[in-house]
Amino acid sequence: MNRIALIFSFLVCSAPLFAQQPVSEKPRVLISTDIGGTDPDDNQSMIHLLMYSDMFDIEGLVSSPSYGYGNENQILRAIGLYEKDLPNLRKHRKDFPSPEYLRSVTKQGRRGGAPYVGYTKASEGSDWIIKCAQKKSDRPLWVLVWGGLDDVAQALHDAPEIQSKIKVYWIGGPNKKWSVNSYAYIAENFPDLWFIEVNASYRGFFSNTGVPDSLNTDNYYARYIRGAGYLGKDFKRYYDGRIKMGDTPSVLYMMNGVPNNPQGESWGGSFEKMNHSPRIIFNQNATIADTVPVYSVLEFHLKGPKIEIPSDSTCFTLKVAGQKWGGFYLGNGNYGVRYAPKKAETLTYTITSGIPGFRDREGTFVVDDHWPGKPGPADYQLGTNWYTDRSDPKLFDGQWQGAKTILKWRNEALLDWAKRWKWLSEK
CATH class of the missing domain: 3.90.245.10 (Ribonucleoside hydrolase-like)
Structure with missing residues (x-):
């Protein structure tokens, strides 16, 4: 290695850590x-x-x-x-x-x-x-x-x-x-x-x-x-x-x-x-055997009585991690609610409603720290x-x-x- 190359190498290796320069034009x-x-x-x-x-x-x-x-x-x-x-x-x-x-x-x-x-x-x-x-x-x-x-x-x-x-x-x-x-x-x-x-x-x-x-x-x-x-x-x-x-x-x-x-x-x-962005659909109660990626979109699809309220109206409650989330009537006896977990943990949930004939639910699922994780069949394709x-x-x-x-x-x-x-x- 010649002297100039040696000096250059020393300067690069000993330089402090700096990010790239400020952006070239006002965003x-x-x-x-x-x-x-x-x-x-x-x-x-x-x-x-x-x-x-x-x-x-x-x-x-x-x-x-x-x-x-x-x-x-x-x-x-x-x-x-x-x-x-x-x-x-x-x-x-x-x-x-x-x-x-x-x-x-x-x-x-x-x-x-x-x-x-x-x-x-x-x-x-x-x-x-x-x-x-x-x-x-x-x-x-x-x-x-x-x-x-x-x-x-x-x-x-x-x-x-x-x-x-x-x-x-x-x-x-x-x-x-x-x-x-x-x-x-x-x-x-x-x-x-x-x-x-x-x-x-x-x-x-x-x-x-x-x-x-x-x-x-x-x-x-x-x-x-x-x-x-x-x-x-x-x-x-x-x-x-x-x-x-x-x-x-x-x-x-x-x-x-x-x-x-x-x-x-x-x-x-x-x-x-x-x-892909992970999306998991539960058509039945989740159990401890169900593991989902952190930050994923969870959809709980439910069947219940046909009622006379506008589609996309809130009418039941998902309670998970101490917080309550409104669930929606999707029409024709179909109900749905989404949730996105924010950290790795085991969560238990309940689903309740005052609608006559609506069956309450409860379940448990495990959130792991792999984001976005392996592709699944219902994922959003990006x-x-x-x-x-x-x-x-x-x-x-x-x-x-x-x-x-x-x-x-x-x-x-x-x-x-x-x-x-x-x-x-x-x-």
């Missing part, structure tokens, strides 16, 4: 969020988004609460705090959008999950997704989904042609069970959608595995945020300032690396292709642009598949954010 993004619902991590992620809003062309901020009491006022409240901190932000970057503009693209989406069919009627939010997707542009519209897929499914139903104009990065996992009907509709009817389904990798962003004390989820606020502007004061309201921000990896994905290459490296994760968490066991963080693809960049991303918190501390 068009639309956020669909269940902010204000049961989990305040969306409030934390909204603060992060606004502090980096100079890096995006934000075309929509849609309130899409599949569950809970979230609404657009939570987004507008965050914009109001951003407005107060904006003078300090603009000392460093001139491209931050005006609060007036952000308010103009804030829309209310559907409240509550979609019925069994997966869609219902248009909302202001779903119509806005369509309007943005149909704009003439040589850049795709990136739809970053922090909650349920209900408004995305509605938009696709009402304007199927936008399938080729949008790219979706979805924080699934627990969100999947809240919008399982919309997910099922999209997977069955739009398999060629460009879709990153992140069921577990996002957890790497709030993992403390191998993290220095100053960047620990419990310590970051005191070290970098305390006293930093109006947004910093508000951050303390959520988890007492502890970092969660499970939806932030969707934003990080658009900031760093090459978004059009999900298999590459990015602050927002690295993903692999999937060609196209060539559907991606998900990497399955390499070396990339698990504990039980969470693919989480190390985000965890490896977490410190770098948080230190970059710390610089912006310092901007807000300036007098």
